[in-house]
Amino acid sequence: MSKKVLIFVLILLTTTFYQLSSGTETIQKIVAAFNYEIKLSLNGEAYTPTDDDGRELKPIIYEGRTYLPLKAFADTLGVFVDWDPSSKTVIIATNDENFGIPYNDANTDAQIDTFTTPKLSGSIVEQKVKLTWEVISTSNFTGYKVVASKYNSEPSYPNDGYAAYITDRKTTSFLIDTNSSYNGGDFDGKFISGQKYYFSITALYGETKVKGNVVEIIMP
Numbered sequence: 001m002s003k004k005v006l007i008f009v010l011i012l013l014t015t016t017f018y019q020l021s022s023g024t025e026t027i028q029k030i031v032a033a034f035n036y037e038i039k040l041s042l043n044g045e046a047y048t049p050t051d052d053d054g055r056e057l058k059p060i061i062y063e064g065r066t067y068l069p070l071k072a073f074a075d076t077l078g079v080f081v082d083w084d085p086s087s088k089t090v091i092i093a094t095n096d097e098n099f100g101i102p103y104n105d106a107n108t109d110a111q112i113d114t115f116t117t118p119k120l121s122g123s124i125v126e127q128k129v130k131l132t133w134e135v136i137s138t139s140n141f142t143g144y145k146v147v148a149s150k151y152n153s154e155p156s157y158p159n160d161g162y163a164a165y166i167t168d169r170k171t172t173s174f175l176i177d178t179n180s181s182y183n184g185g186d187f188d189g190k191f192i193s194g195q196k197y198y199f200s201i202t203a204l205y206g207e208t209k210v211k212g213n214v215v216e217i218i219m220p
Contacts, residue, residue, distance in 0.1 A: 039069075042076065049073060054217040082140055082158065082206040091140045093205075118144065118201040118212030127220045128177040133201050133212065135172050143167045145202040146174050147211075150187040156211035157202035161185035178219065191219050 038059045040047045045202045049057045049072035057069045070090070080093040093115075098182040115163040123146025131146060146164040149155035164174055176199075191197070195220060201212045 025164060030062060032060045032067075034058045034059045035066070039067065046075070049076070062075055078142065078153050080206060080208065082142070084139065089139070103106050115208060115210045116141070116203065117210055118203045120199065120201050120212050120215055122199055122215040122217045124217070124220050125175070126177045129197075129199070130173060130175055130216050131199055131201070131215075132173045136169055136203055138205075140205045141169055141203065142205040142206055144169075144171070145204065145209075146180065146204055147200045148175075148176070148187075148191075149185060149198045152186065153216075154211070155198050155200050156213060157209060158184075158206075163204075176219075193219050195219050 014177055036058060040049070040059070042106045049069050051057055051072065057072055060067045071081050073079075074092065075107045080091075081093040083089075094129055116136045116138050118133050118136060120131060122132070123130050133144070134216060136144075143192075144164075144166040145157035146166070147157050147160050147162050147163040149160045153162055161182060163176060163180060163182050166174070176191060178191050178193050180191055183193070187195075187197075195218065198214050201208045203212065
């Protein structure tokens with residue numbers, strides 16, 4: 001066997017299929033090969049993809065086709081990639097309609113325009129602050145952070161801490177009173193009656209964070 005081509009067999013590699021209860025074939029075990037002779041070029045320069053730990057990743061050859069590590073390339077090109085385990089879906093999001101690769105600019109505001117910005121409103125209900133926002137239905141959504149600040153008129157997560165981390169997209173309201181705790185922030189984690197606070201919602205899309213509008217409310 002060539003030293004530059006390593007043929008590998010995964011544990012229990014056969015042609016057997018895993019099956020769901022309905023009998024649908026979902027996973028096929030295969031035999032593939034790492035090809036160490038293949039070189040990669042990105043924008044005219046030599047490129048070596050790596051994983052999050054810095055380990056070098058190599059192309060895989062299967063049935064005459066070359067497969068490259070998606071996340072490593074996506075991160076390099078500035079394309080958002082995430083995994084939804086509930087639906088077993090690889091999520092890919094770009095903001096370029098023609099080429100599928102977003103322009104990589106230092107202006108982060110241009111990059112987050114492709115993600116839904118949360119819209120917040122606030123009111124006083126039974127001596128509590130009630131925050132209400134519109135549901136976010138995009139598939140790459142991963143959570144809401146309820147944010148407050150005593151001094152910052154444009155609070156956002158993570159810089160200003162958070163009162164709650166909500167992963168259920170259908171949960172679109174949250175109650176806060178003087179007994180509510182707070183993580184981080186600029187007011188020692190304790191809401192005070194009669195004090196004005198700035199509230200906002202930060203929507204999470206994997207590693208991307210999008211801050212919504214701000215409402216000012218005096219704690220009852």
